[in-house]
Amino acid sequence: MPAKTGQEYMERLKRAKSSVYIHGEKVEDVTVHPAFCNVVRSMAALYDRQYEKPEKMLYRSPTTGQFVGMTFIQPTTIDELIARREATQEWARMSAGMMGRSPDYLNAEVMAMGVANDLFAEDDPMFAENAKNYYEYARENDISLTHTLIHPQMNRAKALHEQNDADVPLHLVERRKDGIIVSGIRLLATQGGITDEILVFPSTVKKSTAGEDPYALAFAIPNNTPGVKFICREAFDYGRSAWDHPLASRFEEGDAIVSFENVFVPWERVFVCGNSSICNRTFRETNAVIHMSHQVVAKNIVKTEFLLGVTLCLIEAIGIGEFQHVKDKGAEIMLVLETMKSHLYRAEHNAKRDRWGTMTPDFAALDAARNWYPRIYPRLSEIIRILGASGLMAIPTEADFHHEEIGDIVRRAMQGATVDGYERVQLFRLAWDLTMSAFGARQTHYEYYFFGDPVRMGMAYFDGYEKEPYQQFVREFLRGAKSVFIPSDSQR
Ligand SMILES: Cc1cc2nc3c(=O)[nH]c(=O)nc-3n(C[C@H](O)[C@H](O)[C@H](O)COP(=O)(O)OP(=O)(O)OC[C@H]3O[C@@H](n4cnc5c(N)ncnc54)[C@H](O)[C@@H]3O)c2cc1C
DSSP states (O other): OOOOOHHHHHHHHHHHOOEEEETTEEOSOTTTSTTTHHHHHHHHHHHHHHHHSHHHHEEEOTTTOSEEEGGGOOOOSHHHHHHHHHHHHHHHHHTTTOOTTOTHHHHHHHHHHHHSOGGGGGTOHHHHHHHHHHHHHHHHHTOOEEEEOBOOOSOTTSOGGGSTTTTSBOEEEEEOSSEEEEEEEEEEEETTTSSSEEEEOOOSSOOOOGGGGGGOEEEEEETTSTTEEEEEOOOSOOSOOTTTSTTHHHHOOOEEEEEEEEEEEEGGGEEEESOHHHHHHHHHHTSHHHHHHHHHHHHHHHHHHHHHHHHHHHHHHTTOTTSHHHHHHHHHHHHHHHHHHHHHHHHHHTOEEOTTSOEEOOHHHHHHHHHHHHHHHHHHHHHHHHHHGGGGTOOOOHHHHHOTTTHHHHHHHTOOSSSOHHHHHHHHHHHHHHHTSHHHHHHHHHHHHTTSOHHHHHHHHHHHSOOHHHHHHHHHHHHHOOOOOOOOGGGO
């Protein structure tokens, strides 16, 4: 089957009838429910873009010859790596980088694990074969995916098997001839309920101990598998217009707790079963983390371009561009953008084929970027908040502009240096939705946490960094320093 269209994406969701819950009710059809219908349309637009720009978004499947999604490609040359990144950025531009889970993120993961699958064979060759087949299945059917890696926050000071109720975290219940039975809870599936399937994988950061083997699982199942429930948080799309809520009304992906009640997973969908050691190495040894980081850095460049654009429009709109600290804050965002672009350039131009033949970006460049961006993103949001000041609260809705008694008042009161009141409020509502609305606050939280806890990522980064050359540099410097001791008169 070739790459899917937006219509096909929506029809699959309709047919699947997965068990999705929100606001205390079960959702009959996510494609029309107010909490999901707008983001479903945005996802559909991404899939449609595959056919609007096929030269950029599609390539020929190596097995069927049909056109499949470019973001599934196993790049074997730098040109292909760049082509995949350009497809990612094409999608990212459609949401200004607000949809962290556009399908390319997990397509890269599935590709990497499907190709570099020998790690999974350590337990049984079947698992490696499963990973390979799943990549092919996902690519050929353009499967949209969510994923869940994290166990519930019960007591982080204890291991999973030491929790008061050790059956709450997702765990293995039974190995059967035809597959496994699993039960328990996982967090936090962004887009949970609006994709075809869910990947259940270990954390990219947190390592498991051998006592946690029953929790050490990796598998992929359709969202509508019996016993799977998506319990979604309150929606930040309040059903308001795109003028009033320019981002939340279109790109609110949602986040879900996922419950598994005696769920059957057939063996052909299992990649790791009860093996902490394999789980701990899954993302690194398959290079999946590298390909996912490539997508993330490419997406975040687009996102930073958008933040910079909003900041510059805001500065111009209220005539604050000549103030020194305003220029300085604008420069801060520019520096982030240029630095991120440099990371990407180095990652792509130093890319090398790995032992599975995949052209793999330079991880040092991407690892630095993926550790740094979560730390700097809150600052970018803060800059917009500082520069916007009262303008981020003096934000009448579009309806106010059309009200016969107050319409002229707000138009006049809200005028800017270069824009009329209507245009200025539209811009400032965008800046507010980007940074301060529930949607905007989630964006900051998302960028900080989605790849894992930045503190523990930083600890792992520090531990893994090759420090010796720098220490050696200093030791040699000290050895080479000649004593210039000059005795004082009394010492002579
Ligand atoms: C908006 C959003 C979307 C997300 N989407 C997804 C998704 O789609 N799929 C998915 O799998 N996950 C998703 N996540 C979850 C994300 O992976 C986790 O938030 C992240 O890994 C941190 O884990 P945690 O939330 O369990 O924090 P915890 O591990 O509970 O940490 C809480 C606090 O305690 C500290 N802490 C805890 N343990 C330690 C320790 N051992 N050492 C030092 N400090 C510690 C942390 O630094 C942190 O400050 C999402 C998160 C957010 C916020």
